[in-house]
Amino acid sequence: MVLFYKKRGILSLVLLLSLVLLLPLLTGCQRSRTKTGNVVNIYNWGEYIDPSLVKQFEEETGIKVVYSTFATNEDLFVKIQSGGANYDLICPSDYMLDKMKKAGLLEKIDYDKIPNMEYIDKEFLYQAYDPTQEYSVPYFWGTVGIVYNKTMVHEKVDSWDILWKEDYRRNILMMDSTRDSFAIGLIRRGYSLNSEREEELAEAQKDLITQRPLVYAYLVDQIKDIMINDECALAVMFSGDAVEALERNENLAYVIPKEGTNIWFDAWAIPKGAANKENAEAFINFMSRPDIMAINAEYIGYSLPSTAGKEALPEEIREDPVAYPDLSLVDRLEAFKDMGDFTKVYNELWQDVKNQ
Structure with a gap:
């Protein structure tokens, strides 16, 4: 790089030095956009969401989804506890959510940002894994x-x-x-x-x-x-x-x-210190919309914690005694x-x- 600029004389060298000085500022701006801009980093079970819904969320909100998967609740816990990765939204099972809450690894959710919470049936709220209903939104059961x-x-x-x-x-x-x-x-x-x-x-x-x-x-x-x-x-x-x-x-x-x-219950939760908490809440709200829940449940096969979402499913699924x-x-x-x-x-x- 130095040889490249030497061929262009003093002016180019000055420009190079200027860019070097500006680089921390530019990097800082980029990092700021990653943390508070249009990004949400999601860590979920493998094959546990309809991929078309990720694309639809991005199109509707302009928020880019960075999606990663884990295989077990224990893998999830180790990753979040170690701080080795910065995730904004996770999907632990009941007992693991309880464990993470006790370990101080979760943020309280701002339910004012999740108006679609009204479509989650009351019987699935205030469960033993989140008795105060401050840290989670039910996903599947x-x-x-x-x-x-x-x-x-x-x-x-x-x-x-x-x-x-x-x-x-x-x-x-x-x-x-x-x-x-x-x-x-x-x-x-x-x-x-x-x-x-x-x-x-x-x-x-x-x-x-x-x-x-x-x-x-x-x-x-x-x-x-x-x-x-x-x-x-x-x-x-x-x-x-x-x-x-x-x-x-x-x-x-x-x-x-x-x-x-x-x-069993799986629920959305937000890791402590999540950089894009509001984007995570926007994603939860999107996934809690009845029409979106129905599309997702039809793709995944698991049971919805929502009568409104269930009613949007085809009749043969609604009446399936295995799922419901x-x-x-x-x-x-x-x-x-x-x-x-x-x-x-x-x-x-x-x-x-x-x-x-």
Whole structure:
């Protein structure tokens, strides 16, 4: 660069020095636009939004979306806690939102900037993960149940017990997830899926170890495709994945076991110190509009926390008992809570199961 300007004499050198002096000011202006201008940095689950809606938001608002994804709640927590990336909007699950709130990692939301909050049903507000309703806006919810192949399973499926039947040895898919797998072991015995009782956890662990030889694989994302391809008889699956699986394979069915299950919630939240907080709130408001919620839900397959959004869906989706089950028929529905330091106990017990 110096040689380039030497060929143009003193005047060019003066101009170069002037540019060097101005560079910090120009960079500062650019940084200012990134922080308070037309940008929103979003960190969400993979395949958890209709891409066309991102484009529509940008066209309607002029705000550019920088979109990144994570695979687990724990990955999200580590990223935000470490401060290694500057995100304006995130989408944690219930227990993780609670954990992040306790750790001081979230901003309070200005609901005056989110008038479409009126379309969120009251029953989904003031949940245990955000009892004061200051830090979140519900996005999707769902259940965990059993998807089974009717050509391979010829008995009534209504209990978690079927996942322990020798008849289905190496034909069962379980989730490679500490909390989800232990939830099944605990609920099956009538215990809370947030149990901290040593004897209850020991029973659940013993059952999971007993089940281990019957399990074909412990997976998460791959479960759906395996079931769609008629490769296993039984699988533990999230309701939203089940909706898609049943649409693509008429041999499949979904049931919430009679002992009860986990009901989960995912919600929008804003990390502490977000540079573009108002843009994040604008995005939340956009995604909470009934017509937008319906487009997104039809694409994703999960359940909306909004009657207005649900009414904008096609009838076959509105009346789908997998996506919108009659929860009054389920004896026990329980959401995960942040277990704090006790999470280490769960992780150690689960590792023992996997090592068998």
